[in-house]
Amino acid sequence: MTGGQAVLAATGAVTGGEAVTFWILAPLALVGAIGMVWARNAVHSALWLVLTMLCLGVFYVLQAGPFIGMVQIIVYTGAIMMLFLFVLMLVGRDASDSLIETLRGQRPVAVLLGLGFAGLVGTGLYRALQGSTPVGLEQANAEGNVQGIARLLFTKYVFAFELTSALLITAAVGAMVLAHVERRKADKMDQIATMKARFAPGNYPGPKPGPGVYATSSSVATPARLPDGRLTERSVPEILPTRELSESETTLKGTEK
Amino acid sequence: MSTLYLAQDPTLADFGRDPWWLVLIKIVFAFAFGLVATLLGVWFERKVVGWMQVRPGPNVVGPFGLLQTLADGLKMAFKEDILPKKADKVVYFFAPTISVISAVTALSVIPFGPMVSIFGHRTPLQVTDVSVAVLVVLACSSMGIYGIVLGGWASGSTYPLLGGLRSSAQMISYEVAMGLSIVAVFMTAGTMSTSGIVAAQADATRLTIFGTEIPAPGWYAILLLPSFIIFFIATVGETNRAPFDLPEAESELVAGFMTEYSSLKFALFMLSEYVAMVTMSAVTVTLFLGGWRAPAPITTFWAGANSGWWPMLWFFGKVLILVFVFVWLRGTLPRLRYDQFMRFGWKVLLPINLVWILVLSGFRKVQDLDTPARYLAVGIPAGLLLLAALLWPTRRPQPKPTVQEQVNARPHGSFPLPPMDLQVPPSPRTRRLVAEREPANIGAAPVEKEV
16 A cells, blocks of 8 residues: 555565556556547546546556656646646637548548557567566665655756756746736836826827717717717727718608608 | 654554554544544634634534534535536536545545554554655645636636636646745655654754754754745645635635535535645644644653654644634735735745755755865855845935926926815805805804805
């Protein structure tokens, strides 16, 4: 049950608990993978993937890697999949795959190729690993799993690790530079500045006149009339052109006959 | 005395040796602890908030209103379970269960006490412990986000969706701050197992300053104070409690992700929130407040305080105090605005945390050096810091123009302003009315109304 036992279990032969856990979780992981491809809804697809990732996390723990197992759950399932979900939810919940096939006959071909690839990888791995015994796990976990990983990361692989993090940070900063629009503090109009602009000469501070709503017309496209009879463009929303009323609009409504 | 401690402290080898019935008892106990803590926690919170707001709080059902939560729970179970038409049925059903399961699972790695004897078996008072137990807690809390987010999404309406989106962003951000503040604990304790961290806080660290040995306190809350403060703030953010309860902000989102939930499903969400609060308090106690160990003055005159079943009492006492702080925060602080909250997490907590970890690792490195190198290693950064502080350019504040100057600076033709001294000149019309009126009745009181 514990990490210590898991470490012991993975060094030698496959124990009962390990086998039981594997045979419960392995089908679940496969179901998750198939469900991810099959699900029409994008969010359901993501949830199936979460299931597969959780099973993989438990597998890592079983294979004497408790740290990487937990990292798999925290980082991949907890953070990265969550960001995926975040985007999918913004897309909208009704966004499902369309069922129309654009390439005729691609589905059976894809299934065939997929099965072939899986068979190739499976048999290749099986033949490669057949009869081989795991070596060196006890030495690797001698001073504790976490300590062993930390020693490798901070000594042998420190340069590769730093490079990877530099790459990720570059990507994140690049995304922020491209997407983030930041106005300087001086450009931001506070309440006082807004009021000053409102009462500056050349700007009429009062509310705009409402569009002309008369007995003959109730359209927002009808401009209001100024006291001297001119039409004022300020009363009409900017996307609508100012226009004279047509004949049909000026005739009184509901008074024929 | 230290030998006594060592005898009590469970190590990783002590776990995984229990018979199945003992494991079952422990699991049921941890689960029941979560449930009872919720029942009492809701009552406690309502009572304390009532006390803070000078009103009695629940006082009708049971003695001191203790059974109020039970009554509410029963009522909730018998309410109609509404399924919105646009809801995604499967996900809508699973969301609250995910929430509860991940909140309760985290309790399994909390050490409630030292080695005790249960029916003749020497066993630690903890369901299990692994070499990465603290990461298990983090994993559980990151799985708990799924419950909230999926609940918000599956409800099929706007406010829950907004609440769910908020909570995912919020909890991921605060998990970063939380994880970084635990790093300091890992560095000091040298282990990630919860029982190991409790054991590491047992003995006072000896600091040798100018030849004399000074025992520094063992609790990481004092040794690693910045980490403790940041961790506690992050737990409040992580459990969606006020003042960080943005996913369910009533004034903006009705009830956030649980707007559409009713009956038992709503009860499950509520349960998970309170269990998460208790779990997080327990984790804070374990990581920073010495776990199940008795606080300092007790152990000096009672050596047996840390053995047997007594530690459970200290543990529950510490958890209760932290839960009280949670309630206290809720009763005191107004809710933060969303952008302020995110800015606080990313631009305040995170940088402070990183600098603190750097300083801490610097300290630990310096401890290994011999004396001249130690002075150099401390002196050069300190000197650089002082230089930077001295040479930092100061910004002189510009004198603010007076109101009259601002008025005079306005361009010609600006909108007319009232006089700036706010003395409104008397209306000429009023004066004329008063002056021209004949006194109607000499004997009556003078008319003063018009002026």
